[in-house]
Amino acid sequence: MNNQKLFIWLLAAAVPVIALLPLPDFWIAQLNYIGLYALVCLGLVLLTGVGGLTSFGQAAFVGVGAYTTAWLTLNTGMSPWLTLFVGLGLTAISAIVVGAITLRMSGHYLPLATIAWGLSLYYLMGNLDALGKYDGLLGLKSLSIGGIDIGQGRLFFVLTWTLLIAGAIALLNLLDSRPGRAIRSLKGGSQMAEAMGISTFRYKVTIFLIAALFASVAGWLLAHFQRTVNPSAFGLKMGIEYLFMAVIGGVGYVWGAIVGAGLIKLLDDYLQVALPALIGTSGSYEVIVFGVAMVLVLKYLPEGIWSLVARKLPRPPRKMDWQDAEPLSTRTKPALGELVLRIDKIRKQFGGLTAVNDISFDLHAGKIVGLIGPNGAGKSTTFNLITGALSKTSGQVNYRGQDITSLPSREISRLGMARTFQHVKMIPDMTVLENVALGAYTRGESGVISSMLRTNTAEEQRFMREAQHQLERIGMGNYLHELAGNLSMGPQRLMEIARALCCDPALLLLDEPAAGLRHKEKRELAQVLRQLQGEGMSILLVEHDMDLVMEVCDHLVVMEFGTLLTQGSPAEIQASPAVRAAYLGTEH
Amino acid sequence: MDFSIASILLLDGVTNGAIYALLGLATVLVFTVTRVIFIPQGEFVAYGALTLAMLQTGKTPGTVWLLLILSGLAALMELIERWRHHGSFSRAMSAAVKTLIFPVIVSLAAIWSAPQMFPLWVQSVLSVAIVTAFGPLVYRVAYQSLESATPLVLLIVSVGVHFALTGLGLLFFGAEGYRNPSFWDQRFTLGPVALSGQTVIIFITSLALIVMMWLYFERSLRGKALRATAVNQTGARLMGISSHTSGQLTFLMAALIGALSGLLIGPTTTVFYDSGFLIGLKGFVAAVMGGLASYPGALLGALFVGIVESFGAFWASAFKEVIVFTLVLPILLVRSLRSGHSDEDH
Numbered sequence: 001m002n003n004q005k006l007f008i009w010l011l012a013a014a015v016p017v018i019a020l021l022p023l024p025d026f027w028i029a030q031l032n033y034i035g036l037y038a039l040v041c042l043g044l045v046l047l048t049g050v051g052g053l054t055s056f057g058q059a060a061f062v063g064v065g066a067y068t069t070a071w072l073t074l075n076t077g078m079s080p081w082l083t084l085f086v087g088l089g090l091t092a093i094s095a096i097v098v099g100a101i102t103l104r105m106s107g108h109y110l111p112l113a114t115i116a117w118g119l120s121l122y123y124l125m126g127n128l129d130a131l132g133k134y135d136g137l138l139g140l141k142s143l144s145i146g147g148i149d150i151g152q153g154r155l156f157f158v159l160t161w162t163l164l165i166a167g168a169i170a171l172l173n174l175l176d177s178r179p180g181r182a183i184r185s186l187k188g189g190s191q192m193a194e195a196m197g198i199s200t201f202r203y204k205v206t207i208f209l210i211a212a213l214f215a216s217v218a219g220w221l222l223a224h225f226q227r228t229v230n231p232s233a234f235g236l237k238m239g240i241e242y243l244f245m246a247v248i249g250g251v252g253y254v255w256g257a258i259v260g261a262g263l264i265k266l267l268d269d270y271l272q273v274a275l276p277a278l279i280g281t282s283g284s285y286e287v288i289v290f291g292v293a294m295v296l297v298l299k300y301l302p303e304g305i306w307s308l309v310a311r312k313l314p315r316p317p318r319k320m321d322w323q324d325a326e327p328l329s330t331r332t333k334p335a336l337g338e339l340v341l342r343i344d345k346i347r348k349q350f351g352g353l354t355a356v357n358d359i360s361f362d363l364h365a366g367k368i369v370g371l372i373g374p375n376g377a378g379k380s381t382t383f384n385l386i387t388g389a390l391s392k393t394s395g396q397v398n399y400r401g402q403d404i405t406s407l408p409s410r411e412i413s414r415l416g417m418a419r420t421f422q423h424v425k426m427i428p429d430m431t432v433l434e435n436v437a438l439g440a441y442t443r444g445e446s447g448v449i450s451s452m453l454r455t456n457t458a459e460e461q462r463f464m465r466e467a468q469h470q471l472e473r474i475g476m477g478n479y480l481h482e483l484a485g486n487l488s489m490g491p492q493r494l495m496e497i498a499r500a501l502c503c504d505p506a507l508l509l510l511d512e513p514a515a516g517l518r519h520k521e522k523r524e525l526a527q528v529l530r531q532l533q534g535e536g537m538s539i540l541l542v543e544h545d546m547d548l549v550m551e552v553c554d555h556l557v558v559m560e561f562g563t564l565l566t567q568g569s570p571a572e573i574q575a576s577p578a579v580r581a582a583y584l585g586t587e588h
Numbered sequence: 589m590d591f592s593i594a595s596i597l598l599l600d601g602v603t604n605g606a607i608y609a610l611l612g613l614a615t616v617l618v619f620t621v622t623r624v625i626f627i628p629q630g631e632f633v634a635y636g637a638l639t640l641a642m643l644q645t646g647k648t649p650g651t652v653w654l655l656l657i658l659s660g661l662a663a664l665m666e667l668i669e670r671w672r673h674h675g676s677f678s679r680a681m682s683a684a685v686k687t688l689i690f691p692v693i694v695s696l697a698a699i700w701s702a703p704q705m706f707p708l709w710v711q712s713v714l715s716v717a718i719v720t721a722f723g724p725l726v727y728r729v730a731y732q733s734l735e736s737a738t739p740l741v742l743l744i745v746s747v748g749v750h751f752a753l754t755g756l757g758l759l760f761f762g763a764e765g766y767r768n769p770s771f772w773d774q775r776f777t778l779g780p781v782a783l784s785g786q787t788v789i790i791f792i793t794s795l796a797l798i799v800m801m802w803l804y805f806e807r808s809l810r811g812k813a814l815r816a817t818a819v820n821q822t823g824a825r826l827m828g829i830s831s832h833t834s835g836q837l838t839f840l841m842a843a844l845i846g847a848l849s850g851l852l853i854g855p856t857t858t859v860f861y862d863s864g865f866l867i868g869l870k871g872f873v874a875a876v877m878g879g880l881a882s883y884p885g886a887l888l889g890a891l892f893v894g895i896v897e898s899f900g901a902f903w904a905s906a907f908k909e910v911i912v913f914t915l916v917l918p919i920l921l922v923r924s925l926r927s928g929h930s931d932e933d934h
Contacts, residue, residue, distance in 0.1 A: 054740055056747065101921045108625055108739045109920060112876060115627075116916035119869070119909065127906040240747050247744060283758050291752030295730050295745050302741070 065219025136230025250304025605894020611871025630868020636850025650760025
């Protein structure tokens with residue numbers, strides 16, 4: 001992230017220089033278009049590259065911005081500086097409607113809806129008398145401030161690229177913040193994010209909205225730059241081209257948007273002249289090249305051109321400026337021995353299969369309870385029922401005196417119940433520290449706007465301080481700046497525990513924390529668990545490693561085929577013939 | 589609006605709806621088996637209609653040259669990949685030849701027969717064969733090596749393929765539009781409604797294809813194998829069902845359905861190189877109504893789309909596309925409210 005920011009500042013320094021260079025007007029105009037297109041692609045970087053969603057309808061949002069200002073300035077004489085905000089408002093409404101309708105469903109419905117939406121908007125613009133049908137609206141005024149025309153040439157270049165750079169910085173700020181980490185968690189499926197207290201639906205709508213607003217600003221600029229609008233610039237073909245620009249440039253990188261926009265714009269201009277000359281008839285043959293290039297890029301360079309550059313750049317560690325930050329506030333913990341969790345006959349049926357059959361048990365503060373049983377006994381399903389990741393067929397869960405039976409997992413997480421996963425779920429391209437800071441999501445409140453403007457620094461420092469503290473607590477202080485994806489299995493599991501601890505939990509649920517750990521790592525894990533217990537933490541543990549279970553647990557619950565086999569102290573369980581039979585079979 | 593206008597519009601809508609139904613079914617088929625959202629389905633429609641139009645003028649259709657190029661490319665990819673994978677040149681060569689054989693035979697037949705001006709039905713069969721041959725090749729060249737990619741990546745690839753096929757259509761057919769002769773000029777009158785022979789053919793063909801697809805998936809082992817791939821690709825592979833073969837077979841069927849739709853629609857409207865896109869997308873809207881998973885859902889959706897379109901054209905002709913495509917939003921809203929939860933980890 002730091003590198004990207006360095007480049008952006010270099011670019012910011014270059015803009016006034018370029019404006020003063022004696023470049024031909026043609027190239028200034030080209031740069032203006034590239035800046036406008038890059039602004040649209042920037043939205044796609046957030047939506048597609050970071051969030052894992054996509055839209056073919058960005059051109060339509062450009063159209064909303066452009067037509068709004070065109071119609072209003074021509075018909076009502078409103079100032080373009082006001083119509084910008086009207087355009088943004090209309091864009092926001094349409095983006096929220098399209099997003100709210102499609103984003104509850106699986107990921108491909110958004111692009112489909114945006115195709116349909118882009119098409120209908122195109123035909124609407126092309127057929128409404130008030131919008132000049134396919135001829136569009138002509139005779140717009142250029143932008144001006146205090147009588148100075150800034151809507152053309154070099155001054156417009158400075159305006160466009162300043163907005164672009166501001167957008168890029170805002171985006172980079174956002175991605176490195178509380179909401180940014182939530183957005184980056186969207187791609188890996190919703191289960192982990194929801195367990196961290198994040199409303200994935202809300203963030204999906206948010207990034208779709210932000211991408212649409214970027215496009216709308218570009219449309220406003222475009223309308224006043226060209227001084228005419230017509231539907232052809234806002235059709236589905238252009239919507240697809242915007243996505244091409246972002247993907248070819250590198251949809252995961254802010255710089256990819258700029259590189260992609262530049263490349264496609266220049267290539268487009270070249271091919272539109274060269275190909276018809278080569279073939280001998282006019283026509284938009286460049287789509288063949290774009291289409292083929294698209295397939296090739298996705299096959300051989302799925303992260304786009306900028307990834308070639310990004311790979312070469314060093315990744316400096318985050319500056320540690322949080323030593324004096326105030327600690328995050330903590331919740332009141334239950335007193336030792338108090339009832340923390342009461343499971344009452346919970347049941348889960350998948351069709352005819354009963355995966356969990358009326359399981360009941362209690363957990364008291366300061367105790368470690370182990371949930372054990374052979375493979376397929378329903379332990380992880382029980383976990384998912386308790387944490388709200390799965391809905392229960394029947395039964396009740398009571399947590400610290402509150403009925404949480406029908407709460408979704410993000411609400412349960414907010415109450416101080418944190419968990420890890422049987423298969424580690426993390427964000428591989430974030431550092432260990434940032435992954436762990438994600439766990440503290442519910443303990444902060446900075447939103448998208450304050451993150452973009454970087455007014456959230458104090459809270460960020462408190463997050464980082466907490467994350468570092470939790471990592472050091474479980475002995476991972478040496479890994480802070482490592483990319484999570486580079487860790488081996490053991491440290492990944494420990495990182496998940498640190499992330500769960502960052503939620504400031506009163507109850508910790510660990511799903512097979514020792515799986516894949518080496519012997520020495522298991523000893524360390526046992527130590528960590530006992531240390532947490534010593535600090536008053538209540539823990540529910542699913543685990544296969546019997547040595548570990550017998551050593552750390554105060555109470556064991558044994559499951560077999562979805563039903564409760566028995567429960568008791570480790571010594572009782574070890575002596576139980578029924579448990580032996582379940583694990584080892586019976587002699588006949 | 590009186591009864592006679594309403595019934596004419598209804599007939600018109602159902603006729604178009606029958607074609608959208610075919611395309612919608614193809615979309616559902618391709619998505620369930622390969623998870624590819626196949627935007628270029630409509631290009632096969634245009635290719636089918638235009639290939640027949642070129643044969644009608646006695647010229648070798650441009651699709652033939654495109655087919656030869658594409659099959660050459662596919663064969664080359666097959667050769668290199670097999671050779672790398674197995675290390676046996678002769679096995680790789682035979683795989684490459686297998687890829688080439690059907691497209692080359694069809695192309696040669698087309699080149700030979702084009703100037704002979706055979707009767708319409710021979711030319712139709714030939715057109716369908718040419719376009720159908722595109723299906724597996726498109727899958728081989730664009731999608732096969734991305735089988736394990738996410739639906740989102742496959743969707744973007746689809747859009748790339750759509751761009752390429754549209755541009756190539758312009759290159760090989762030119763910008764001129766064609767209207768094909770009717771297969772059956774007979775006219776029937778049923779009260780106020782005049783039923784043309786072409787309409788009857790559209791109904792019969794669509795119905796026959798739908799029944800055939802149903803029989804194939806319910807009654808044949810191959811069809812069941814495809815359904816297995818649709819449910820779980822890895823599982824199917826472990827049972828000896830190749831995902832490559834399933835994908836190519838699915839695309840073959842999609843291309844066949846596209847080509848037939850092209851022939852059916854050719855006499856009722858002028859077809860340009862890029863006409864397929866909108867026609868295909870309407871089939872798509874129908875498929876979305878069935879959640880991209882239900883064949884009966886897609887069928888009903890298609891009839892609905894066809895009827896909405898024809899009534900929309902009557903009341904506000906300029907806005908009929910707006911009406912049809914805006915329809916997607918309420919449909920998705922209903923689906924979203926009904927499903928109520930988001931899919932996990934896909």
